[in-house]
Amino acid sequence: MPAPKLLTKDWDKPSSWTLETYRQGGGYQALPRALKMQPQQIVDEVVKSNLRGRGGAGFPTGMKWNFVRKETSFPKYLVVNADEGEPGTFKDREILLRSPHLFVEGLIIGCYAVDCHLTYVYCRGEFRDSAMARLQQAIDEAYAAGFAGKNILGSGFDLEIHAVFGAGAYICGEETALLESLEGRKGYPRLKPPFPANAGGGLFRQPTAVNNVETLANLPVIVTLGGDEYGKIGAPKNGGTRLFAVSGHVKKPGVFEAPMGISFKALLDEYCGGMREGSTLKAIIPGGGSSAIMTAAEAEWASDFDTLKAKKTMAGSGGVVYLDQSVNMAHALANLMRFYAHESCGQCTPCREGTAWLSRLLDKIVAGKGDKRDVDNVHQIARQMEMKTICALADGAAMPAKSYIEKFRADFDALVRG
């Protein structure tokens, strides 16, 4: 079946980001339909659609929204995670640059569904003059057209939308760190529970749904097709299409819309034109830098959340990096670990010390000064970091550390003494 283009159909049109282009392609027709439904009906459709959060954890969006709806404390918020910082991930930026209105329409529908009247889109600071500027233009156009503001399309629903930006910190992509940052503080993840969806855990301690940009961009599609139809696309319990952000040694890197669950081999061959001239596939990062590595032999694996979880890696952020034979995986891991050591917020000892140790050990190994014990130590330190910390950054550092060694031990051994 040729992959349906649900999110990217306007992307190649000239001035694809304008309201005019979006409306010509049928944009803002889902919103009036949604506003005629009961909010709970929309959430029910989202539950049926099997939409899973595209930010990294793959949490069922409908379930998250039901948590927020059940809370009796008002106001409630929907906060958008546009902090895109996971190494290898660049699809939210493309959405904001190329079809911001699709996202804005989804956002308005989402806010209506969770009964939110004031929403924030938290963009990473670096986006201010590019992706966020496009977004702001789209928000302004939406206000002018009566899709945002007071009494939207005569429905009686009011919504204020604000785009705000951070100041450079990967950790602010973690949802509770994001909320801290949004409240004007440094981005220290909060201890959970209470979760953001619950009273006491969200923005200004109110019940809050935190959702990724791409997650929300699916809402107009779900309202248009209905949850059941949408859910038929993709894999079981993993509804819809996904925007795979592909980089590395492929012929044609970029963001590709493919059904959830497409195999990594099909993604490579059918969408990216295969590996570059002279490149042979060696390894695949399946879902952003924090995911466990896959070997070339594992390229047949399906890319949905549940399959990859069962295979002890993760679909994560949808950032897929194909690496070729020129890469020594110990060097690649050393690069990743510098990132985590730099980005750890430092609250939890296993993470702060662990990432720093891993980074130094790996730097020593790639400098040719390590021995076999150092490689074993990397593996052991990584194991000891898991499941002990306030947020998942530490696990996101441990997962690659363990798996790179388990699957590519020879690359490490080639660099160390006996």
Next chain:
Amino acid sequence: MIPLGTQSGPVESPFTPEQQQRFDAGLARAVAKYPPDRRKAALLAALHLAQDELGWLSEPTMAYVGFRLDVPPVRVREVVTFYTMYRMRPVGRHQIGVCNSISCWAMGSEKILKHCSELLGIHPGETTRDGQFSLEEVSCLAACGNAPAALVNNFRYVENVTPESMGALIGELREKPGTEMAKGPLPRMPDPHLHEQSQGAPQATGSLDGPAVSTHPEAGSTEPR
């Protein structure tokens, strides 16, 4: 003396009248995004506004921003030191950040960094003696499909960079006024410390003839032996 606790009185503004006007207007817009009892939430935005004007955030600037939002200076400092886009020292008129995360690294970002180092005569983390350029190594910019990617003056993306295109960019920045980090006239003097490491992105060491980058994270305190 900068008080560390709550403000006791008004703090003097670091801005010229023209800068003040822009700052005040920007602050009003930022504060208006939040509920009236949540003005402090605009702190990150206010710091960006101040840095847009001055190029970096000195202690008096931080104290002033805190004063405007009723945030104690120590809390302001905490925020400024946490986020990498804020500068606590004067940096170059132009700041070049080369992404060295996994996809850019796989596509040759170390070569780009090395080339920039050679062109500018500085290592990542340093500022040229004439105060024109700072070079940094930055984390994934979410532009990995067009790797290697770089970021100029915090907000301008340049993608698919090559050693040649970086050379051209540096030449262009040198000649074009109005593209620098700060909008206003810079209250910065050529400073004997300029050649030191600037605060921010990963700290780098190494010599120009060795590999361009080998980064040692500041996080953590224990040396594995």
